[in-house]
Amino acid sequence: MRPHLVAAGIEHYFAVVIGGDDLPAKKPDPAPLRHVAAVFGIPTSRLLMVGDSGNDVEAARGAGCPVLVVPYGYREGKPVHDLKADGIVESVDDVADRVRYVAPASQ
Secondary structure (H helix, E strand, O other), rough: OOOHHHHOOHHHHHOOOOOOOOOOOOOOOOEEEEHHHHHOOOHHHHOEEEEHHHHHHHHHHHHOOOOOEEEOOOOOHOOHOOOOOEOOOOOOOHHHHHOOOOOOOOO
């Protein structure tokens, strides 16, 4: 993961990078998403998973995260419309158009 970000010249945009081999549990286990939420100090319900496979959707559902999928990538041969995600975005560039900020409730 990190080498790809470095090669693209965008690694400085990411405060945290967690790859598939960085934690003991791997998707579809929801533990990696729970870990990311804990690092940022947010509930998993405020964490958005963007993925390309059934494993991504299953991990997000298990963690209680909303999930968007892209119509390209791994998908295990399943049509993207069969992944039961919250939505489909044509590319990662389109994610920002689907997300809106909702301030956390006061405690």
